[in-house]
Amino acid sequence: MSKITADKTLKIWEFATQHLxxxxxxxxxxxxxxxxxxxxxHGEGSRLWDVDGxxxxxxxxxxxxxxxxxxxxKIVAAVEKALEMGILCSYETEYQGRLAxxxxxxxxxxxxxxxTCSGTEATMHAIRLARTITGKEKILKFEGHFHGYxxxxxxxxxxxxxxxxxxxxxxxxxxxxGVPEGMTRYCVVAxxxxxxxxxxxxxxxxxxxxxxxxEPINYNAGCIIxxxxxxxxxxxxxxxxxxxxxxxEVLSAFRMGTDCG
Ligand SMILES: Cc1ncc(COP(=O)(O)O)c(C=O)c1O
Numbered sequence: 001m002s003k004i005t006a007d008k009t010l011k012i013w014e015f016a017t018q019h020l021x022x023x024x025x026x027x028x029x030x031x032x033x034x035x036x037x038x039x040x041x042h043g044e045g046s047r048l049w050d051v052d053g054x055x056x057x058x059x060x061x062x063x064x065x066x067x068x069x070x071x072x073x074k075i076v077a078a079v080e081k082a083l084e085m086g087i088l089c090s091y092e093t094e095y096q097g098r099l100a101x102x103x104x105x106x107x108x109x110x111x112x113x114x115x116t117c118s119g120t121e122a123t124m125h126a127i128r129l130a131r132t133i134t135g136k137e138k139i140l141k142f143e144g145h146f147h148g149y150x151x152x153x154x155x156x157x158x159x160x161x162x163x164x165x166x167x168x169x170x171x172x173x174x175x176x177x178g179v180p181e182g183m184t185r186y187c188v189v190a191x192x193x194x195x196x197x198x199x200x201x202x203x204x205x206x207x208x209x210x211x212x213x214x215e216p217i218n219y220n221a222g223c224i225i226x227x228x229x230x231x232x233x234x235x236x237x238x239x240x241x242x243x244x245x246x247x248x249e250v251l252s253a254f255r256m257g258t259d260c261g
Pocket of ligand 1: 063117118120121146147215220249250251
């Protein structure tokens with residue numbers, strides 16, 4: 001294997017730091033292991049090249065967004081077709097309705113869709129809707145589960161190891177400065193895949209809980225697949241206690257398979 005070089009990368013990064021916070025557009029892109037960002041030049045199929053000409057296998061695939069690989073002719077043709085229509089981001093076209101129909105066909109639980117520009121917005125709107133429907137205000141999330149950057153959910157997704165796997169209710173730990181202290185009282189945190197803890201948390205907070213939100217497969221903590229019985233019990237506990245259940249499938253949807261039944 002040829003040696004990885006980073007001369008151009010470091011120059012580009014240095015220039016970027018003059019006007020971009022930390023020289024990147026998302027703080028995790030200053031890769032802790034490399035001590036610098038990866039600065040891409042182009043991708044083709046499963047491969048990526050950086051600005052120094054290093055060829056790599058793309059195991060990130062835009063966090064799943066480009067899981068079909070780079071520059072597949074059908075995807076390039078579809079994007080070109082969209083651009084030929086003009087830049088119609090603030091308008092309806094026939095395609096939103098057609099995509100929604102396809103999603104409802106593939107996901108039996110989906111009756112209607114609303115598209116958002118980010119996962120953060122999707123979970124924020126879903127939680128707000130759940131609060132409106134139930135008339136309750138608290139949410140229950142799980143430790144190690146990430147649902148975006150808004151203040152409803154920005155708790156206990158990357159706790160230090162000594163705080164993980166609590167046997168009971170987990171602490172509600174803000175993951176950033178600037179999250180108002182008062183927001184912690186709207187968020188209950190439980191360890192994942194632990195039915196006794198979930199039953200206890202729901203029993204203690206059922207009259208205040210609008211919603212239980214989870215990553216059905218917890219990719220943000222690696223890839224934790226819960227027990228089927230646990231997920232069935234979660235569904236039942238929510239139904240029995242008038243709590244809505246949100247599956248945040250930002251990372252798992254349509255990547256585990258097309259069968260979403
Ligand atoms: C499960 C999950 N939910 C929500 C989000 C937030 O999505 P976005 O970064 O598009 O706001 C992410 C982002 O990685 C995620 O993994």
